[in-house]
Amino acid sequence: MSIADLRREYSLTGLRKADLAGDPLQQFRHWFDQALAAGTNEPNAMVLATADAAGKPSTRVVLLKALDERGFVFFTNYESRKARELAVNRHAALNFFWVELERQVCVTGSVTQVPREEAEAIYNKYHAGGVPTEKEYLVFQDYIFRSLIAQAGPLHLEVHIHSAVGSGNYYHLSEGNAMDLENILRDPRYKDTIFVMIHGGFPYTAQSIWLAALPNVYLDSSEFNTLIYPAQYSRILKEWFEIFPEKIVFGSDCFPYSREVGVPETYWLAVQTGRTAAAAALAEMVSEGEINEERAMEIARDYLHDNTARLFGIETLSKH
Ligand SMILES: Cc1cc2nc3c(=O)[nH]c(=O)nc-3n(C[C@H](O)[C@H](O)[C@H](O)COP(=O)(O)O)c2cc1C
Numbered sequence: 253m254s255i256a257d258l259r260r261e262y263s264l265t266g267l268r269k270a271d272l273a274g275d276p277l278q279q280f281r282h283w284f285d286q287a288l289a290a291g292t293n294e295p296n297a298m299v300l301a302t303a304d305a306a307g308k309p310s311t312r313v314v315l316l317k318a319l320d321e322r323g324f325v326f327f328t329n330y331e332s333r334k335a336r337e338l339a340v341n342r343h344a345a346l347n348f349f350w351v352e353l354e355r356q357v358c359v360t361g362s363v364t365q366v367p368r369e370e371a372e373a374i375y376n377k378y379h380a381g382g383v384p385t386e387k388e389y390l391v392f393q394d395y396i397f398r399s400l401i402a403q404a405g406p407l408h409l410e411v412h413i414h415s416a417v418g419s420g421n422y423y424h425l426s427e428g429n430a431m432d433l434e435n436i437l438r439d440p441r442y443k444d445t446i447f448v449m450i451h452g453g454f455p456y457t458a459q460s461i462w463l464a465a466l467p468n469v470y471l472d473s474s475e476f477n478t479l480i481y482p483a484q485y486s487r488i489l490k491e492w493f494e495i496f497p498e499k500i501v502f503g504s505d506c507f508p509y510s511r512e513v514g515v516p517e518t519y520w521l522a523v524q525t526g527r528t529a530a531a532a533a534l535a536e537m538v539s540e541g542e543i544n545e546e547r548a549m550e551i552a553r554d555y556l557h558d559n560t561a562r563l564f565g566i567e568t569l570s571k572h
Contacts, residue, residue: 262354287350301345302337325366338363371395405444416451429456437466451475457488464499470563474503477525485529493533497551501560502526530555
């Protein structure tokens, strides 16, 4: 029998536009479930086609390990031919063939490394010693940061982010703007995570207050007492009180700076300065007719205590 005579009619099912889901991944899931239910052999085996830099193609079978909104996930050795080809040419194609269902699914797209896999490879390379490159360090840190904030939401753990620029040549002022975090704070994957921006994004405080427009973002005014005089502290608080007073929390940042200026002294300074600055800001708002005294007292209590109590689920003090 010649190979050409090996032929069979495929008539099990048809393909009608009206039966197709609008989303190709949803459609794939449906067909994949059918392949599982039909007991097909290796339903998650797929042919992966890659090409080298010159466009010369190669194929092999790999297993589908996951499917999510990012696409189709497979695992492979980074030293393999496919990995080397993907490193120079991200374009690839997949083919699933479920013979029992008389169905094939063709997929084309570009391949990126899954962050966890990348981070794991870096961890395995250095956990016993050695110094990661800057790129490796960034990839690893990015993965750890995103994993932590994703887990913090369901666990009801607030994430505190140090958002003031640091001092010394190590830091660049232009890279210290808390607005750079907007993509993270707005990311729907972290919508259940509460973020507290420690030091209120100083000195970009006028911009940072707009981050508090996001329901899960709060600003903390700690360290203002040691960084600036009460007059400037009060100007910042006034701006914040005028915009999102319910999203601002007092913080002391008390710290044992020296034998003479320890935790009690810095705590005292923070409370004194914070109260002085808040009183000055609120007095101005009252005198300018923005709010009445009753509202000023309410904002003061919220800032110095109740916003924090609500945020961390601590019982609020009596208002008397
Ligand atoms: C059923 C089946 C499943 C396979 N699954 C994988 C897989 O998930 N990942 C993988 O790297 N190789 C898998 N292989 C081996 C690959 O087909 C291939 O031989 C190997 O990865 C080297 O490919 P390359 O040199 O073209 O990169 C599988 C092979 C078979 C037959």
